[in-house]
Amino acid sequence: MTKPPAAPIRVLLADDEVLVRSGFKVLLDLEDDLTVVGEAANGDEAVERVRATRPDVVLMDIRMPRLDGIQATAEIAATPGLERVRILILTTYDTDEYVFDALRAGASGFLLKDAGPAELLHAVRVVAAGDALLAPRITRRLIGEITARRRAVRSGEQRLAALTGREREVLALVGQGLSNHEIGAELFLSPATVRTHVSHAMAKLAARDRAQLVVIAYQTGLVTPDL
CATH class of the missing domain: 1.10.10.10 (Winged helix-like DNA-binding domain superfamily/Winged helix DNA-binding domain)
Known part of the structure; x- marks a missing residue:
């Protein structure tokens, strides 16, 4: 008996730059196992649309108007029923030390905004699977640098x-x-x-x-x- 194909990974895009969202959407929608189910231009919209669409993965920019990506991540992570939503933070790395706060707020990992198409697609699939942290070497360095200054x-x-x-x-x-x-x-x-x-x-x-x-x-x- 032929096994039915798995449902595509549902992705929501949250970024205040229209061109960034459009580029990600085109790339993701070309893949058979990925589909974009919504977009948001600020943190408030991101929280609202995650609650409405319940995606598998959110590509979340940190720097957005009205509500930033960290606050939006915290709200989503604290909402009952959204425990399975995985949040992938978009960062420029050199300037966004807030990535550490985003991970503590409930993000599942982060991706550099200048990542190539193959890296983006891999990131979404890895985070959706929930079995590994994205870009471990970069992540370890970033967390290490910030944690060295923020002791528990x-x-x-x-x-x-x-x-x-x-x-x-x-x-x-x-x-x-x-x-x-x-x-x-x-x-x-x-x-x-x-x-x-x-x-x-x-x-x-x-x-x-x-x-x-x-x-x-x-x-x-x-x-x-x-x-």
Whole structure:
């Protein structure tokens, strides 16, 4: 029996630049497994349209009028029923130190605004799958630089006390940007077992997704910045 095709990944575009939204829309709509379900020119519109359309992924610019991308991300993440919506932050990297705040607010990762078409398509698919943080090397560097200046009030040991030794090992490798398969190879575990440890760590640390686990790994000193 032929397996029915999977439903396309539904994407909402939030950016105050019309040309940026138009370019992304053309690129995404050319793919059979991706479809654009809405657009927003500011943060308020983004929140409203996410609630109306419930997309799988939101491409969210940080700098928008009326409500910026961080505030919009926080509102979406805090809305019951929108837990499965993944938010991919668009940033210029060199100037947007607010990316760290966006990850803490509930974003699943970030993408450079000058990324090429293949990188954009890969980013949307990865974030939709929810199984890896986008651009791990760039993400680690950015989080590391900012976290070095923003130490958590609670000590690392206090925050990590609820984790088992194995869960700490897995968290450290998640913080280094490794996928479940890579972590499994490193620790001689199956990907399914790794996934279970990741889920347990997320629950114990009240992390919304894998991106927040990376932030916690740096905040607690489990992973140190490689600058």
